[in-house]
Amino acid sequence: MQRRSAARLGPLLLLFLLPLAWGEGPEPPRAAGELQVSNRLAGQAARVALHYLNYRLGSPSALRALGQVRKATVKTIPEIGHKYYLQFTTEDYKSSQNVGTCLATVFYLKRKPRPAVNINCTYTKDQKQTREDDYSFYKKMRQQTKPITGNDIPDSYGNIEPALEPAWALAVAGSSYLMWEKSTENLGYFMAQVKNVKQWITKDDSIDFDYSVVLHEIPTQEMISCHLRVIWTPGHPLKVKYFCLSENQRSEFGEGSGSESGSTNGIFNEEEANF
Amino acid sequence: MQTSQLDFWLHPSNPALPVDIRVPFPSLQAVKVFLESHHIEYSILLEDLQVIVEEEKQEMVNNQRRERGTSNFNYGAYHPLESIYAALDDLAAEYPSLVSKQKIGESYEKRPMYILKFSTGGTNRPAIWFDAGIHSREWVTQATALWTAKKIASEYGNNPSVTSLLNRMDIFLLVVTNPDGYAFTHTNNRMWRKTRSKNSGSLCIGVDPNRNWDAGFGGPGASTNPCSESYHGPSANSEVEVKNVVNFIKSHGKIKAFLTLHSYSQLLLFPFGYKCTNPADYKELEAVGKAAASALASLHGTTYKVGTICSTIYQASGGSIDWSYDYGIKYSFAFELRDTGRYGFLLPASQIIPTAEETWLGLLKIMEHVRDNQ
Numbered sequence: 001m002q003r004r005s006a007a008r009l010g011p012l013l014l015l016f017l018l019p020l021a022w023g024e025g026p027e028p029p030r031a032a033g034e035l036q037v038s039n040r041l042a043g044q045a046a047r048v049a050l051h052y053l054n055y056r057l058g059s060p061s062a063l064r065a066l067g068q069v070r071k072a073t074v075k076t077i078p079e080i081g082h083k084y085y086l087q088f089t090t091e092d093y094k095s096s097q098n099v100g101t102c103l104a105t106v107f108y109l110k111r112k113p114r115p116a117v118n119i120n121c122t123y124t125k126d127q128k129q130t131r132e133d134d135y136s137f138y139k140k141m142r143q144q145t146k147p148i149t150g151n152d153i154p155d156s157y158g159n160i161e162p163a164l165e166p167a168w169a170l171a172v173a174g175s176s177y178l179m180w181e182k183s184t185e186n187l188g189y190f191m192a193q194v195k196n197v198k199q200w201i202t203k204d205d206s207i208d209f210d211y212s213v214v215l216h217e218i219p220t221q222e223m224i225s226c227h228l229r230v231i232w233t234p235g236h237p238l239k240v241k242y243f244c245l246s247e248n249q250r251s252e253f254g255e256g257s258g259s260e261s262g263s264t265n266g267i268f269n270e271e272e273a274n275f
Numbered sequence: 276m277q278t279s280q281l282d283f284w285l286h287p288s289n290p291a292l293p294v295d296i297r298v299p300f301p302s303l304q305a306v307k308v309f310l311e312s313h314h315i316e317y318s319i320l321l322e323d324l325q326v327i328v329e330e331e332k333q334e335m336v337n338n339q340r341r342e343r344g345t346s347n348f349n350y351g352a353y354h355p356l357e358s359i360y361a362a363l364d365d366l367a368a369e370y371p372s373l374v375s376k377q378k379i380g381e382s383y384e385k386r387p388m389y390i391l392k393f394s395t396g397g398t399n400r401p402a403i404w405f406d407a408g409i410h411s412r413e414w415v416t417q418a419t420a421l422w423t424a425k426k427i428a429s430e431y432g433n434n435p436s437v438t439s440l441l442n443r444m445d446i447f448l449l450v451v452t453n454p455d456g457y458a459f460t461h462t463n464n465r466m467w468r469k470t471r472s473k474n475s476g477s478l479c480i481g482v483d484p485n486r487n488w489d490a491g492f493g494g495p496g497a498s499t500n501p502c503s504e505s506y507h508g509p510s511a512n513s514e515v516e517v518k519n520v521v522n523f524i525k526s527h528g529k530i531k532a533f534l535t536l537h538s539y540s541q542l543l544l545f546p547f548g549y550k551c552t553n554p555a556d557y558k559e560l561e562a563v564g565k566a567a568a569s570a571l572a573s574l575h576g577t578t579y580k581v582g583t584i585c586s587t588i589y590q591a592s593g594g595s596i597d598w599s600y601d602y603g604i605k606y607s608f609a610f611e612l613r614d615t616g617r618y619g620f621l622l623p624a625s626q627i628i629p630t631a632e633e634t635w636l637g638l639l640k641i642m643e644h645v646r647d648n649q
Contacts, residue, residue, distance in 0.1 A: 038586050047616075065617060068578065093617060156414075156465045157353055158623030190616040192466065214466065216619055219496065219589035221483070221504035223466045 035074050037084065042072035044188045044218075045084040049104035051180035051189075052117040054093075055256065056264050058238035060169035061133035062125065063093035070101075081109040082185060092125060093172065094165075099125045108185040115183060120265045134234045137166035141207040147199035154193065167197050171211045174230035177240040177256040179215065192216040192223065206233045215244075279305060297324065350422045351628045353414050355461050356386070356454055362421060363389055363450065370428040373441070379449070380519030383472045386454040388519055393427055393446040401529045401649060403642055404604075406449040406520065407536040409484050409595065410468045411456025415612050415622045415630055416536035420450040422631035423638065436639065440646045444531070447523075453484055453516055466620065470514050474501035482508035485537075486593035487517045490601055491549025494592030507593050517595075524599070532606035532645045533599035534638065539619050540588065540611035541579045543568050543637065546600040548584030549592035556605055557583075563644050564608065571637035575629055577613065579637075584609070606645050610634060 037045070046066050054063050067089030075083045084106040092099045102121035109116060141148070150164045153171075160168055171194045179189040192214045200208035211228040226244035237258020244253070279302035285295035298306050310317050321327060348362050367376045375392045382388060394400065407420035427446060430437040440446075451457050455471040469481030479502035486497035489511035493499075497507035512518045524530050545560040547553075554560065564581040572578055580587055584594065588611070596607035613622055613630045622630070 039580050039582060040587055040589060066615065096617075154618060154621045154623070156460075156621065158618050158621045158626070190619055192619050193621060219505075219591070220498075221468060223504070 037072040037074050041185070042069045042086065045072070045106040046086050046088045046104070047188055048106050048115050048180060048183045049086060049102065049117050049119045050090070051176040051183065052262055053119050053121065053264055054173055054176035055180055055238060056258065058173055058232060058236070059130060059134050060137060060166050060173055061130040063169055063172055064090040064099060065093045067091045067098060079110070081107060083107045090121065093169070099123055114181045117262045131234070138207055138234050141199065144199060144201065147201050148197070149199070150194070150197045152193065152195060153197065164197070167209065168194055170209065170230055170232060171197065171213055171228065173238055174211065174228045174240045175213050175215065177238065178226060178228065178242045178244070178254065181254050188218045190216045206231045281306070295320065350418070350425060352624050353418055356451065356458050359417065359421060359451060360389065363391060366391060366424055366428060373431055374428050379523045380515065382455045382516055383470055384455045386458070388449065388454065388516065391424055391448045393441060393448070395441050399529060400443065400445045401531045402445040402447055402527065403532040403534065403645060404447050404524060404530050405534045406452045408450065408457055409452040409535065410537060411453045411460045412466050412468050412620045413538040414460070414620065415538045415627060417451050417457065418627045419536060419612060419631040419634055420448060422628065423635060424448050424450065426635055436643055440642055444646060449520065452520070468504050469506070470516055472514060477501040482506050482514050484514050484517055485595055486591065487511060487514045488593050488595050488598035490594060490597035491592040494549050496548065496589060496591035497593050511593065530604055531649065532641065533596060533604045534641065535595055535609045536612060537609060538612040538622065539614055539616065541577060541613060541615050542587055542611040543579050543581045544584045544587055544609040544611065546583065546597045546607055548590060548594045549597050551585040551590060553583060554600060563606070563641055567637035567640040570640045571633045574633040574636055577633055606641065608641060610637070
């Protein structure tokens with residue numbers, strides 16, 4: 001949430017505290033104005049929260065997918081937008097194992113281009129292991145003398161070459177930024193395929209990839225082609241630049257560097273990035 | 276005679292013995308003239324050798340098929356259209372007293388649309404309609420339908436429920452509802468969804484066949500733009516693929532259930548999509564749907580959400596199960612199969628059989644209910 005709008009939201013602060021009291025206890029009293037949310041909108045909002053989380057965490061080995069939505073309510077804040085309060089389970093993106101629960105708010109704002117997300121999650125996967133996995137991918141890419149390339153990941157038959165899997169996962173993390181930006185209350189996204197990946201060999205500490213990805217847009221069913229540039233150093237915010245073109249020739253571009261507003265408890269601190 | 280390319284099957288050896296010659300067509304006249312002018316008697320053993328060769332080739336193929344049967348067909352892989360069509364023939368050949376193949380029409384590009392009829396007899400028994408692949412990129416649906424066809428055929432006589440079902444009702448199964456689109460996903464664009472019909476006044480091709488049915492046609496949730504993936508087309512049933520199914524259902528007259536497969540999202544849906552109000556049979560459909568989803572989940576733990584199209588997925592007009600329901604087919608359900616977005620349309624082939632197996636349990640629940648509530 002932007003600071004300058006805090007004053008306007010001041011009187012509503014009390015209501016924001018309610019979701020934080022959720023835990024294993026009984027259902028919180030529903031504040032006036034909170035409505036039950038349909039399956040569709042709840043899932044959509046939860047996915048937006050996860051796009052934001054996956055982008056901010058910037059960890060290909062720790063990507064999360066939506067499990068089940070446990071609770072979802074929405075509040076209309078007149079003149080400003082719709083705010084969703086969500087509780088959902090998450091699964092590991094690759095293995096589908098349950099990896100924890102999240103509490104999130106997703107605020108679709110009338111006058112801002114992207115939803116404001118606050119998300120806090122428990123994470124049951126071994127974080128030491130995910131950091132090691134991230135680092136070993138990073139190291140392998142840093143050691144490339146010839147840039148890695150790939151096409152159609154997964155291919156038409158759903159196959160992902162094991163050697164290219166981490167690069168695909170990084171594409172998911174990078175695409176998560178762009179999917180978060182583009183999502184609205186009614187438009188949702190999935191990353192359908194990496195059409196092309198090409199590594200840039202750099203002299204600095206980061207690893208650097210150019211991706212062509214295809215996003216699946218719901219409910220329009222359109223397949224959106226986007227170019228992504230992803231620059232990554234483990235433990236640092238993901239840097240993403242993108243440019244999208246849809247069939248109807250709408251073009252959009254954007255840039256993310258981890259400094260966008262929103263919050264999550266899951267960021268690796270700078271101090272911890274000592275390998 | 277040097278350039279006539281005569282092929283001697285029985286060479287001249289003795290003036291008392293006959294000679295057999297294969298004569299290429301261009302040389303036929305000249306050879307006849309030569310023989311007649313030299314008073315050499317001849318008779319024609321085979322008028323057209325090519326026909327015989329073709330017949331023999333086909334017989335060999337048929338024999339190979341019967342030998343291989345459907346036991347060697349890899350149901351756990353994605354196949355091009357020709358292979359799927361060959362598998363339909365194999366099924367009909369392997370279970371001749373139960374399964375027959377019928378053509379219900381042709382696609383826009385003139386590909387045949389084949390259904391399999393599962394019937395143990397009777398005349399125009401009440402029946403269940405089941406289709407897949409209306410959206411061509413949803414490959415797990417055609418694969419699941421084909422596996423299901425084999426399952427139904429092999430379960431008859433072995434599974435009491437399937438046996439009692441087929442003793443009372445017929446099943447009609449359309450594995451590839453959109454063959455032009457399916458072929459296109461193999462040759463050009465894996466993500467093609469629509470038909471391949473030309474749109475007048477536009478360079479863009481194709482109509483969303485699941486926005487083209489006569490149910491709230493042209494309403495919310497469908498596009499008027501021919502370049503859109505959800506373009507509803509110029510009019511209801513403008514797509515020949517849709518029209519063929521509608522004609523079949525209407526002329527059959529006793530279809531009691533309309534089941535259709537899509538992917539992905541793991542949902543079990545019932546009407547309505549074109550309007551956000553509940554159908555009159557909401558309670559029953561929800562109960563059946565929940566029982567089916569529960570049966571499905573019992574196998575591999577795959578969870579499905581159950582509900583109306585509008586509240587569960589999105590408002591969409593011109594959909595097939597809305598049409599079938601409004602037409603009077605109460606048990607109208609749409610499955611959105613695996614997964615929930617990781618692979619999406621590009622579901623790994625290793626998941627085909629698990630998907631088909633779990634879906635079968637859900638389908639069977641629905642079919643049993645239909646059977647028991649005639």
